[in-house]
Amino acid sequence: MKKKMVVIGFGFMGAVHAKNILENERLELCAIIDNRDSIFEEIEKTGNHGELGLPIDRLKKVPVYKTLEECVSKEQPDAVSICVPLFLHYELTRKALEFGLDVLLEKPFCPTPEQCDELIALAKVKGRILMVAHCVRFSPAWQFLSECIRDKRYGELKLLNASRMSGEPAWGAWQDEKIKKTCGGSLFDLLIHDIDFVISCFGKPEGIELNLNVDEYWEFELKYHEQLAKVSIKGGFLHRHTTFTSEYVATFDKGSVRYSSLQPEFIYTGTDAGSEIIEVKGDGYANELDYFAGCIEAHKPPIKCLPEEARTAIDICRKIKVLCPET
């Protein structure tokens, strides 16, 4: 039987998750929760990936509620996908776990490591699945890189340079100055994707070196044991309508791998013997959701994307902020 899933917060990410739930054969979108009166206005204009291509007619048939309490009593869901601004992550996740629901929570986990710890512990007590939606782990271009690092097809990784930039989001919560201040800026909202990817490959770094910070632009190194690769991350928010890019350059002993979301269909590799263009297929958000569906179906912890690692990513963002106290 399909698992009944609810999307909480029908903004940019909520719409993406709702669409993917409708298209996933293991899941049923049994409800949407949002505190606005009208949730379909403006929805196609949100996000930094262009048109969302939402199946609006099908979405309009899904029951909409204003609160989790009302939704739970009417729909008896199995799981929720929480897609609200960061300042609501802790409270809504706690509530959903208390109701005995499995939770897919959009990144970033919670503003403080203590809140993250509390939710991890609560999920264990309640015997529920808690996964923080770090989609880059499920994005095919990044999965390719992760496989290259693990199987050493080009030898040992020597250098990873990841970069992510965009205009500050121009939609939803970001239009409200008060809420915007609680979103954590580009470190917690954007660069945390690359930080989390690096954690998924190498674990918690031994140190952090901040090399540059101008407004919401950052350049820093995550330091690992000297025999491991050098890892540098850069990027952040530029002017509001600047094009989104996510890129990496990875140099191994015997080859290099390059990717840019400006050409999302291809990964470019090169060795001293020649070059190859590898086609990228699949969608990270859909893969991520399907992985979560498998975890709740089998009632198995999300070992490919553990909340403890999402908590480490929060810790690193906070440490970088401390290195630059005036921000």
Ligand SMILES: NC(=O)c1ccc[n+]([C@@H]2O[C@H](COP(=O)([O-])OP(=O)(O)OC[C@H]3O[C@@H](n4cnc5c(N)ncnc54)[C@H](O)[C@@H]3O)[C@@H](O)[C@H]2O)c1
């Ligand atoms: N994985 C990614 O690539 C990615 C991209 C963008 C955003 N995000 C994350 O997704 C989350 C949401 O971001 P967004 O861009 O979709 O925001 P958004 O502002 O577009 O949407 C938030 C929605 O939550 C609703 N909401 C607010 N308070 C609520 C409440 N109490 N109950 C129910 N609904 C409520 C709002 O009405 C709005 O529709 C954030 O954590 C953000 O960091 C992830």
